[in-house]
Amino acid sequence: MNSQELKSRIPEIVEGLLPRLNELADRIFENPEIAYEEVKASKWLSDYLEERGFQVTREAGGVPTAFKGEIKGASEGPAIAIISEYDALPGLGHACGHNIIATMGVGAAAAVAEIVGELPGSIISMGTPAEEGGGGKIKLIDAGVFDDVDAAMMIHPGDHNVTFRPSLGRVKLFADFIGKPSHAAVAPEKGINALDALVTAYQNIGLLRQQLPSDVRIHGIITHGGDAPNIIPERASALFYLRTRNKHFLPELVQRVRACAEGAAQAHGARVELREDPLSYEPFRKNPEMCAIFGENLRALGTELDDVDIGSLGAGSSDMGNLSWKVPAIEARLAMVPVDVAPHTAGFAEASGGEPGRKILRLGAQVMAMTAIDLLTSPERMQAVRRSFENSP
Ligand SMILES: [Zn+2]
Ligand SMILES: [Zn+2]
Known part of the structure; x- marks a missing residue:
């Protein structure tokens, strides 16, 4: 079966997974846990992956609330990691939408797992705690958890559909x-x-x-x-x-x-x-090739990328930046809220716990699963992604 045929099965597969994924997103939303205290979320997500046939390493890299779920394809090939974040904000709950990031991540991996017997390589669902200031991904990188990963992807809910949004390197100086x-x-x-x-x-x-x-x-x-x-x-x-x-x-x-x-x-x-602070965040290293593949799949699902001047958008910092210097990576945004609703606000939390979040969960799981299939099935595209990584400034 070629990649187009495999990808065409994804929307229906995700549809079948949605009731459980929505329920997981709601449960994480209603039980917000801050950085490095995501005991319930990491357990529920790990349990879900095991149900779907993944081999799950809990406490990955020695970080108590991290996990790494892996499922191997039919033959040798690249390992593609889909990232989940699930930490909440003190006092604000899931006002950054990480309950949606978490579930669309495991959902995308679970969707690929449904057809993994027809794919080379392997699909990894990576649970990375403490994005909000705690640098969970940096600890996992240092512990070697990403050493066998060839590319990584994540989607953050936002106010635009874009494949790339700059993030800033950050040093905390005491x-x-x-x-x-x-x-x-x-x-x-x-x-x-x-x-x-x-x-x-x-x-x-x-x-x-x-x-x-x-x-x-x-x-x-x-x-x-x-x-x-x-x-x-x-x-x-x-x-x-x-x-x-x-x-x-x-x-x-x-x-x-x-x-x-x-x-x-x-x-x-x-x-x-x-x-x-030894856990400094690095600016995001853009991978134009992965952005292009992601954009094609989003379009195939009937959603257009927004035509925005990326440079004019405000930027924060994330430990995804560090990961983007370790392996080719993408952190796309899908529009969950209108442009006047900022992350880390009550309005953003409301969307994350409601219908806008569910809409992004479905679309995000689909587009990441399809992008993973492209990377697994096309050595040429995977090579182009690698070249894009090496040539990025
Ligand atoms: Zn945030
Ligand atoms: Zn966030």
């Missing part, structure tokens, strides 16, 4: 300024004001922004500013996020912000300790 305490009225001249050093650093960074590329974002907060107004602050702390679309500029950006903090500390006779 800054602790250390001065010397003294009575602020009786003997201010005997103190070294750590808060003053921090405020100077904050202003240095504000001025630095003028000379940075326009894609750079720096934002920070003061996490500790002293203990009482009548004590010269001995300690003051801040946390800054440094972001850029340019992976190669990120180290220089970090260096320049460090200099802002170090110069400020020196100006006040204080000291500064700077620490980077």
